[in-house]
Amino acid sequence: MQDRIIKILKVGIILALNVCIIALAVYSSSHSVNEPASVQALSKVGSRGDEVTKIQTNLKKWGYYAGNIDGIFGSQTEQAVRAFQKKNGLTVDGIAGPKTLEAMGISTGSTSGGSAAASSKDVALLARIISAESRGEPYTGQVAVGACVLNRVKHPSFPNTLAGVVYQPGAFTAITDGQIDQPVADSAKRAAQDALNGWDPSGGAIYYYNPDKTSNKWIRTRPVIKRIGNHLFCS
Incomplete structure (x- = not known):
């Protein structure tokens, strides 16, 4: 009788250990899957896809x-x-x-705070190009430059992201002459926000230029929508 009780206890202990081992395996497996998910939300040397x-x-x-x-x-x-x-x-x-x-305008699939972060980044980048391209222009002209940049994002002839438009090779002299790296004026920050909020003093323009400074013959052929400050805004 005593031997039988001992055997039953041994079986019970073994079963309990097995349950513990299975539980630990499930726990470890779930963490090994979930933890790297945040780590793999990036691409680096060796990545493919x-x-x-x-x-x-x-x-x-x-x-x-x-x-x-x-x-x-x-x-x-x-x-x-x-x-x-x-x-x-x-x-x-x-x-x-x-x-x-x-x-880069590439979705990471994240839904927590993504749009707010992107919005903040858009304001900062747009403010930089506005400040670089329209320093000294009237405020309305600064907003118009920002709106013109945003109009390009929507236009099929240009990249479909803000960064793509801003850094499109040859698109803005401020990129090539280093003005983009100069301190950003406070007015440009406000102008960027106004442009992102939908104000478009340019009248839907996708080009602009200073007729007193440009030697580009092609840009002078574009239909002029309006003049604001020193800039002509064109379609």
Whole structure:
């Protein structure tokens, strides 16, 4: 009788241990899946896939990347990401994490605070190009420059992200002459917000220029919508 009780106790202990082992395995498995999910919301050297292809496509379009668009995150892609990060005031680590992807206009699939972060970044970038391109212009003219940039984002002939439009090769002299890196005027920050909120003093323009400074013959052929300050705004 005593031996039978001992055997029953042993069986019970073994069963209990097995239950504990199974529970631990399930717990570890769930954490090993969930934890890296946040870590993998980025692309870096060695990464492959559609997200890398989008990164390469955008960086090549903006003049940062000269390699093949092959969906493989190699050293060339890393250097291009670093150059983009430096130009946009991001942490320069060569890793396309959530903030870098947002700046590139690439969705990370995150829903917590994403739109607010993107909105803040849009205001900052738009303010930089407004300040660089229309320093000294009347406030309405600054808003018009911002609206013109945003009109390009919506236009099929231009990149469909703000960063894409701003950094499109040859699009703005402020990028090539370094004015984009100068301190941003407070008025440009307000103008960026007004333009993002829908104010468009340009009348829907997608081009603008200073007739006293440009030697570009093509831009002078564009239909003029209006003049604000020193800028002519065109369709």
